[in-house]
Amino acid sequence: MSKLKIAVQKSGRLHDDSMKILKEVGISIDNGRDQLKASAKNFPLEVFYLRNGDIPQYLKDGIIDAAIIGENVLIENGNNIGIVEKLGFSSCRVSLAIPKSDAYSGIQSLNGKRIATSYPNTVNAFLAKNNLKAQLHIINGSVEIAPNIGLADAIVDIVSSGSTLFKNNLEEVEVLLQSEAVLAVSPKIGVEEQTILNKLQFRLQSVLKARNSRYVLLNAPNEKLDEIIRILPGMKSPTVLPLAKTGWSSLHSVIDKNDFWGIIDALKETGAEGILVCPIENMVL
Numbered sequence: 063m064s065k066l067k068i069a070v071q072k073s074g075r076l077h078d079d080s081m082k083i084l085k086e087v088g089i090s091i092d093n094g095r096d097q098l099k100a101s102a103k104n105f106p107l108e109v110f111y112l113r114n115g116d117i118p119q120y121l122k123d124g125i126i127d128a129a130i131i132g133e134n135v136l137i138e139n140g141n142n143i144g145i146v147e148k149l150g151f152s153s154c155r156v157s158l159a160i161p162k163s164d165a166y167s168g169i170q171s172l173n174g175k176r177i178a179t180s181y182p183n184t185v186n187a188f189l190a191k192n193n194l195k196a197q198l199h200i201i202n203g204s205v206e207i208a209p210n211i212g213l214a215d216a217i218v219d220i221v222s223s224g225s226t227l228f229k230n231n232l233e234e235v236e237v238l239l240q241s242e243a244v245l246a247v248s249p250k251i252g253v254e255e256q257t258i259l260n261k262l263q264f265r266l267q268s269v270l271k272a273r274n275s276r277y278v279l280l281n282a283p284n285e286k287l288d289e290i291i292r293i294l295p296g297m298k299s300p301t302v303l304p305l306a307k308t309g310w311s312s313l314h315s316v317i318d319k320n321d322f323w324g325i326i327d328a329l330k331e332t333g334a335e336g337i338l339v340c341p342i343e344n345m346v347l
């Protein structure tokens with residue numbers, strides 16, 4: 063029987079959350095840290111632990127069928143590699159930064175400058191789009207040090223909290239792209255492997271939807287139910303159950319996590335009481 067060959071970063075920023083999401087979709091993997099390959103016990107899946115930067119080539123060549131990888135790495139190296147699902151972790155951006163002490167007067171001021179980066183294709187695409195010419199210094203790490211040691215006038219690197227830029231007296235002046243971890247697919251994936259990937263994607267969607275949702279329970283006087291149902295639309299519509307106390311009902315619904323506080327404020331104003339908000343493990347729609 064076929065197995066889906068999926069790559070996960072061996073160690074680094076993506077590793078733990080990648081393993082966590084596979085576990086949450088019910089896939090159990092014997093994860094010996096030193097192993098470079100492991101099989102799932104209860105799903106037709108083989109996991110390959112690889113360097114994030116090497117994964118696009120493996121996908122292109124069809125050595126692996128799918129991967130959990132930073133979107134920024136795919137954009138840098140991965141022509142022709144499709145994204146199946148955005149996974150909502152390892153969010154960051156690839157940005158251009160200059161020394162804080164330098165005045166920035168817009169993109170044109172980058173013309174002719176020296177830019178240090180680990181993402182030359184991304185930088186070249188940005189320069190071409192803006193009709194700019196600059197001299198690239200390609201380095202593999204510690205990019206933020208480059209201006210301080212006189213290697214470059216600017217850098218392009220990953221920014222998340224901004225603390226690395228801050229510590230190196232740099233200021234973010236242009237965002238080239240936004241990134242998060244994604245499930246990517248090889249252009250050479252076989253038919254049977256694609257069927258397994260579809261199953262995996264379905265499970266991932268259920269988990270991601272659940273992560274972004276909350277289950278709300280509350281008590282309300284019956285005369286307020288219509289108003290509350292307008293605030294809490296639910297998946298189809300809210301569940302309404304009578305309470306032992308006459309004239310009162312219990313109402314259950316699912317809300318988007320991002321709307322949470324706005325909805326709670328609106329509910330309180332209607333006279334809703336005993337509002338409980340619970341996480342959801344899985345949502346099969």
Ligand SMILES: Nc1ncnc2c1ncn2[C@@H]1O[C@H](COP(=O)(O)OP(=O)(O)OP(=O)(O)O)[C@@H](O)[C@H]1O
Nearest residue numbers: 074075076113114115132133135152153154220222
């Ligand atoms: N500070 C950060 N905050 C959030 N996400 C990040 C951050 N730094 C990197 N990432 C994301 O995690 C991915 C992996 O980063 P990490 O530094 O672990 O590996 P790497 O050194 O780029 O790759 P490799 O596995 O090839 O050694 C990056 O491609 C990016 O998508």
Ligand SMILES: O=P(O)(O)OC[C@H]1O[C@H](OP(=O)(O)OP(=O)(O)O)[C@H](O)[C@@H]1O
Nearest residue numbers: 203204219220221222223224225226227
């Ligand atoms: O904006 P921040 O939250 O400070 O994050 C950005 C930093 O994180 C990454 O480095 P990482 O810590 O992964 O080290 P690495 O360069 O060795 O990969 C990235 O290369 C930046 O240096």
Ligand SMILES: [Mg+2]
Nearest residue numbers: 074075203220
């Ligand atoms: Mg890093």
